[in-house]
Amino acid sequence: MEIRPLTGPGELDLFNSFDYVLNEEIPGDLSTGHRRPEWLWVAVRDGRVTARAAWWSRHGDEKPMFMDILDVAPGHLDDGVRLIEAATVHAPEYVRFVPPDWRDHGHDWLHVLERSGARLFVERLRLQWQPGTPVRPTTGRLVFREPHAADELIGLMERVLDGTLDAHSRAELARMSPRECAAQQYHEELSRYPSPPEWWRVATLPDGDPVGFVIPAHNGYNPILAYIGVVPEHRGRGHIDDLLAEGTRLLAGQDVPRIRASTDLGNVPMAAAFARGGYAVLEHQVDMTW
Numbered sequence: 357m358e359i360r361p362l363t364g365p366g367e368l369d370l371f372n373s374f375d376y377v378l379n380e381e382i383p384g385d386l387s388t389g390h391r392r393p394e395w396l397w398v399a400v401r402d403g404r405v406t407a408r409a410a411w412w413s414r415h416g417d418e419k420p421m422f423m424d425i426l427d428v429a430p431g432h433l434d435d436g437v438r439l440i441e442a443a444t445v446h447a448p449e450y451v452r453f454v455p456p457d458w459r460d461h462g463h464d465w466l467h468v469l470e471r472s473g474a475r476l477f478v479e480r481l482r483l484q485w486q487p488g489t490p491v492r493p494t495t496g497r498l499v500f501r502e503p504h505a506a507d508e509l510i511g512l513m514e515r516v517l518d519g520t521l522d523a524h525s526r527a528e529l530a531r532m533s534p535r536e537c538a539a540q541q542y543h544e545e546l547s548r549y550p551s552p553p554e555w556w557r558v559a560t561l562p563d564g565d566p567v568g569f570v571i572p573a574h575n576g577y578n579p580i581l582a583y584i585g586v587v588p589e590h591r592g593r594g595h596i597d598d599l600l601a602e603g604t605r606l607l608a609g610q611d612v613p614r615i616r617a618s619t620d621l622g623n624v625p626m627a628a629a630f631a632r633g634g635y636a637v638l639e640h641q642v643d644m645t646w
Contacts, residue, residue, distance in 0.1 A: 357435060358400045359442045362393040371396055373405045374427035377453055381577070382410070388576070389415050397443045399435040406432040407439045407468075411447055414548060415576075422449040428464040436468035450474055450644040453482065458640060473646050478523035478620055480641040481627055485604055485615040489634035492601035498559040498567055500602050506542065512558065512569050513538035516585030521623040523643075546582060549573040555606055559599055567595050570603035579612040584626075596626070600633040 362371055365386055372379045385391040390412055399407040406429040411420035423445075428436035450469060503509040517525055517534045528537045547553075551574035559567045568586035575582070581603045586595050607615050617635060619626040 357406070357438070359439050360398065360400075361443075361445075362396045362398065364393050367393075367398075370400075370405060371398060371408055371410075374408055374429075376425060376427060378410075378425055385412065389413075390576075395420055395445050397439055397445070399432075399439045401432075401435070405429070407436040409436075409439055409443060411445050414544070416548075420445060420447045422447045422451050424451045426450065426452070426465045426468065428468055430464065433464055433467055433471070436464065437471050440468065440472045448645055449477070452642045452644075454640050454642055456637060456640050458642070469644055474644040475646075477527075477643045477645040478622075480618050480620050480643065481630075482638045482641050483617045483619070483630050483635040484638040485608075485617070485633070485635045487608065487613070491605050491608060492597055492633060494601070495598055497561075498595065498598050498602075499562055499564075500557045500559055502554060503556055503558050503569070506547075508558065509546075509556065509569060510535075510538045510542050512566060512587065513542065513583070513585070515587045516568065518588045519591075521620060521626070523620050523622070541583075546571060546573070549582065550576055551579075557599075557602055557606070559595065559602070568599050570599045572603045572607045578614065578616040579607045579610065581607075581615065581617040596629045597632060600629055604633060 362368070365383070368382060372382070382391060386393070391410065395411040397409045398405050408425065408427050409423060410425035412422060412424045413420045426436065452465065514534045514537075517529060517537060520526060525537065528540070532540070555572045556569070557572075558569045561567060566587060567590045569584070570581065571583040573580055573582040581600070584596070584599050584603060586599065604615060616638070617630060618641065619630065621627070621640070
């Protein structure tokens with residue numbers, strides 16, 4: 357058996373001998389720097405790929421953020437384990453898109469990950485709004501505007517982290533302050549979206565008291581609602597529905613083909629708000645960590 361990275365884009369057909377939803381994105385990811393040939397690894401026996409793995413990074417990053425492709429041919433679990441052990445590419449997390457009933461079936465990729473020491477971190481809902489789906493009418497309870505400055509939005513993000521149900525945010529809060537967590541997410545994620553920050557909205561009461569924010573964006577693949585939150589003192593009053601509707605309305609006004617969003621399976625209030633807002637479950641996402 358030979359375990360190695362791809363020698364170049366010319367081997368993509370070899371790599372894509374497994375069927376997975378991300379296959380069609382790989383050429384574009386290579387051209388934009390989200391992937392590199394040396395981050396795409398294969399295990400090959402007699403010219404046949406028995407296992408493959410790939411890693412993804414944010415544009416401009418020198419190291420991958422997570423592994424998001426892992427496939428193993430039936431009967432070749434050991435090849436998958438050996439591939440992960442042999443690869444010189446590393447990331448602390450694995451992400452996979454799965455059907456909602458994924459737990460009812462056996463998965464070789466899961467067995468390989470568990471044998472390599474990975475464990476389930478969180479399961480998330482991936483959601484989609486389609487054009488033509490009704491958008492909640494404006495209630496007039498909130499006033500929406502662009503953030504005055506980065507510090508204002510970071511400050512609101514810091515306040516929203518109080519009592520957050522998001523697993524990744526909770527993990528970050530275990531090793532950094534809320535302010536550091538909010539600043540990191542702003543600078544490493546929100547500010548790097550290719551879409552204009554003029555889409556972002558802060559919501560206030562008519563007297564100017566901030567209630568929350570919504571971040572409509574485009575992540576290079578899809579129009580998304582990147583972040584939505586209500587500050588603690590204004591929760592439980594239905595403001596999340598107004599924020600969600602405002603973000604949806606803004607993106608729908610850009611004549612987008614769809615809007616994507618996601619939330620943790622355990623974040624029941626946010627999942628319910630998306631359902632009320634016309635967002636259907638597209639699939640689930642499994643996040644595993646080492």
